[in-house]
Amino acid sequence: MAEVAMIVRGGRVVDQRGERTADVAVTAEGDIVEVGADLDAAGTGARVLDATGCVVAPGFVDVHVHFREPGQEDAETIESGARCAARGGYTAVVTMPNTQPAIDSAAVARQVLETGRGTVCDVHTSAAVTIGRQGGALSPMAELAELGVRLFTDDGAGVQDERLMRRAMEYGRALDVTLAQHCEIESLASGGHMHEGEWSSQLGIPGIPAEAEELMVSRDIALARLTGARIHFQHLSTAGSVELVRAAKAAGLPVTAEVTTHHLALTDACCAGYDPVFKVNPPLRTEADIAALKAAVADGTIDAIATDHAPHTQHAKEQPFDHAPPGMLGLETALAVARCELDVDLATLVGLLSWRPAAIAGIADRHGGPVEAGRPANLVVFDPDVAWTVDPADTASRSRNNPYAGRQVRGRVRHTVLEGEPVVIDGEVQR
């Protein structure tokens, strides 16, 4: 047996196999070597990571983050974004391609992946479906897939042209990749800055109707039927969208869907103070939408919780509401917000944060568990019930656009273990 370098001691292991109280022994090579009660660390020189009262689970996986590099390093870098992820219990993330330049070529993708390699998180990247995310010509999908890209999306915008989307889905089938869509019909949504409804009507802010999202969800379900290709729906925000996905799944179509923590926790009423911190795309919707999203999480229609972690500088967010860029931070608060908003058991919650997104991202070989001998030690240790107050200044991000300032939440990450290395201990990033 390989030498034990670390024992995660005294926690409750929660993974797809169930729940049990067990210690987890990890080798210097970063693999789990033994999982069992009261493992003996004496005489081995193994480090002990205290997990008393905590859940030990496969590390979280976020299929939707914006790390702003290259191009907007004043808002976030791959390095600072990875630190946020690690503090949030994530051992792997998938960055979005709306950088400057866009991640639409092997050169940019390689740069992102190489920069990510030295960080405290396993950084994967998606790539743009179309060159420059312009919706015109397909990106070199096969070349990008060879670098390990598994998700293709023009996130920030949806692919508007039906024919082009069909081709991308067909072409992608040969590459074993998944098309991911930011669903929004631009001709209905453009010029809008928040959910179109009672609040937008009162505030005098141009709105984005729910139907702008739902029409594209509906269209892409039809294209999945036509092409047989997988489609992943990003950050679904409306009751109509999850109803469409529920029906598509019932029909056996290869569709998956994510919901963000902010779409579960915040409504368009948050925009009443015209604070652009609450401007996000898709926009914050209504209580009825939140109820539908939660029901869709509960019945399995929603596969994954994502953060859409979208850093923006202070000055960008101090512009008028209709000028400010959309997006909010999420990696460091996701567990707590999900814990507060979702009435699901811990195994279901961990599944939404870990192994189900890992499968969507195509990285289930290394992330998402189960916690058993022979698997890579990508783990999170979190206290499921500790109460705390969100402070935007307490962050590893370069940005502060945190919509939960002052909010009382519960559930917090204590340690994150990446390939056997405790990169976060008691909330502090170790390097």
Add this chain to the structure above:
Amino acid sequence: MNHLLSIADLGADGIDELLRLTDSFVEVSSRPIPKVPALRGKTVVSLFFEDSTRTRLSFETAAKRLSADTMNFSVSTSSVKKGESLRDTVETVEAMGVDAVVVRHSSAGVPLQISRWASSSIINAGDGWHEHPTQALLDCYTIRQHLGGVEGRRIAIVGDVKHSRVARSDVLAFTALGAEVTLVAPPTLLPPRVDAWPVEVSHDLDDVLPKVDVVYLLRMQRERMTEALVPSLREYTARYGLTLARSRLLAPDAIVMHPGPMNRGVEIAAEVADLPHAHIVDQVRNGVAVRMAVLFLLLGSGTQGVIDG
């Protein structure tokens, strides 16, 4: 009260108080020398990010009649292009030592955002589609002047409600004071969830006109044509314009109002604008007195005596 950002902040009592205060300033304005020393030593800055002649002139006149010093901070499009942030602009203006900032911006919510960074009083002089509170106050005052009060009056607001800050403030003010408001417009020019507003909605001006005490016409902007909101100005005028023939449907003592600037021949026929029951010029005149009342209320605490002097 530190700021005037929205009619909603005032409530019925606040509006009433301002209308009563306006009475004294209407009297001041009628004097041979229409000036009182109420705000001597105070500085009022106009910070207009969007072109406006009428509102700026009205606020400046009001400030000068109260003996305040006035300054103009012209924010041209070029200075926006230079990249100065909203916050930096406001902090620059405040550093000069001002007591009130009168803000006009094409984006909804900017006066509220500015009020979080400012130590002076912020007055909303129009923000995007959101609100134009002093316009609503002068409208209430004008209705009260000609009809004795706002409560129980039936008021039709006609035209582009969706894009109108005047309409949003007027609906809040009129309904707060107990008027019955009917919005008359094609559905494309109404807010998407107007059903949640405390108003009636009609698409038939001919049906509404005989039933109202006030018909309030909104300016129809030409760029709405390019957004496919109405097919043509001609068709808009045919269905929603207050033509001379249509004006005869009004009750004899009903009044016609418009926030200006008018598009004669579009939302209002040229002849109608000049009829004796059109009180558009009164609105402008009352605007100065209302803005004097607002400035006085925000900046003139403890100087009540000087108005009588």
